[in-house]
Amino acid sequence: MIYDEEFETLPREALEALQLKRLQHLVERVYVTVPFYKKAFDEKGVKPDNIKTLEDIHKLPFTTKEDLRDNYPFGMFATPMENVVRIHASSGTTGKPTVVGYTRRDIDTWAELMARTLAAAGTHKGDIVHNAYGYGLFTGGLGFHYGVERLGASVVPVSGGNTKRQVMLMKDFGATVLTCTPSYALRLGEVAREEGIDFRNLKFRVGVFGAEPWTENMRKEIEEELGLDAVDIYGLSEVMGPGVAIECAEAKHGLHIFEDHFIPEIIDPETGDPLPYGEPGELVFTTLTKEAVPLIRYRTRDLSVLYREPCRCGRTLVRMGRITGRSDDMLIIRGVNVFPTQIESVLMARKDVSPYYQLIVDRKEHMDTLEVEVEISEEIFSDAVKDLQNMERNIEKDIKDMLGVSCKVRLVEPRSIQRSEGKARRVIDKRKL
Ligand code: DLL
DSSP, rough: OOOOOHHSSSHHHHHHHHHHHHHHHHHHHHHHHHHHHHHHHHHHHHHGGOOOOOGGGSOEEEHHHHHHHHTTTTOSSOOOGGGEEEEEEEEOSSSEEEEEEEEEEHHHHHHHHHHHHHHHHTTOOOOOEEEEESSSSSSSHHHHHHHHHHTTOEOOOOOOOHHHHHHHHHHHTTEEEEEHHHHHHHHHHHHHHHOOGGGGSSSOOOEEEESOOOOOHHHHHHHHHOSSEEEEEEEEEETTEEEEEETTTOOOOOOEOTTTTEEEEOTTTTTTOOOOTTTHHHHHEEEESSSSSSOEEEEEEEEEEEEEETTTTTOOOOEEOOOOOEOOEEEEETEEOHHHHHHHHHHOOSSEEEEEEEEEEEEEEEEEEEEEEEOOOHHHHHTTTTHHHHHHHHHHHHHHHHHHHOOOOEEEEOOOOOOSSOOOOOOOEOOOO
């Protein structure tokens, strides 16, 4: 179903006219309100009134996660704090998270776009939505929550964890829509089976899955195991949260990007040059309507492709292909974004381990596992192998405290991790995606 007939089916010409007007307004605003942008524009020799056509967007500077980190926590905000009603955060590349803020109108736009998203996936008034995305600093839980309410369906704000209880609730409440990460959906199916419940006999009709990479094969597996229609949703905190793009239930082929609010581009991740429709590269977004933290040409590091062929659902919006990977080394472990550098900084803060480590990522029983192999330092090693287990538990706790992700730490003998002759290979990802 199309939630906003007018804006989701705008003729391209009208859509592009709207985008240009919003883009011009945006560049004028960030130039005077965000010192970072004034400097970045000046360095590139571009002034707000140089933006005469949509193509001129290529003249504008990029924004990166590092820029957000350098302006931590509120330096990128384009509005006084008194207008900010919500703050979320996601993983940064080091110890500090990436912070985003929302004005009342931003929250309203987000709810509206999430309502569009849920409708596109096949959700409607009368549905009971079991929302197992995490509530908290992560944008997943609350993003869906507001969208379901805006649509007029019922939301069950169950959040993540306590899987057995979740299975009981979804059965007893007769939930019809499941929202969570695709790997957690499979885990729910498995726990249901252990509890003697066949998921396919529950009332679920639709699942809206995202926040981590998945594949067509995984979609098939989920649809068969859970007996529902599995739809892909994409988003990222910096740009808004979930609801930047969604597959439509009609075609389930590519994710429609809400272009009246975001201008997408695909660039070559090495050179930064814009690439034409149909060519794979890194996704870049400019936010057209965000008030609190508008972003110009934000480099997502997600690899995808854009295509403009019309869709049978009737939406005129551009589609992006499934995310096929990242142009950096960010991992997503049970929905939590993790950069190897974050783990490194936890390890380096300790005196008892060496700088040699390796991360082994795997998927067991549909759950991601993370093992951190780290060499203990020579001194500790020769000091008799006392208390190694204690040390392992300690490091596990440090990582959990800093990153919010559980892992297993294995201390290994000095010089047992293979030394590299070039770039260190820190991550072994055995998940078959
Ligand atoms: O994951 C927002 C979200 C919540 C999206 C719920 C969908 C559902 P972050 O924590 O900032 O925000 O992580 C954003 O997750 O840059 C991608 O690398 C990855 N990601 C999100 N959706 C998908 C997807 C949320 N459908 C990062 N497929 C992004 C593949 C995805 N990767």
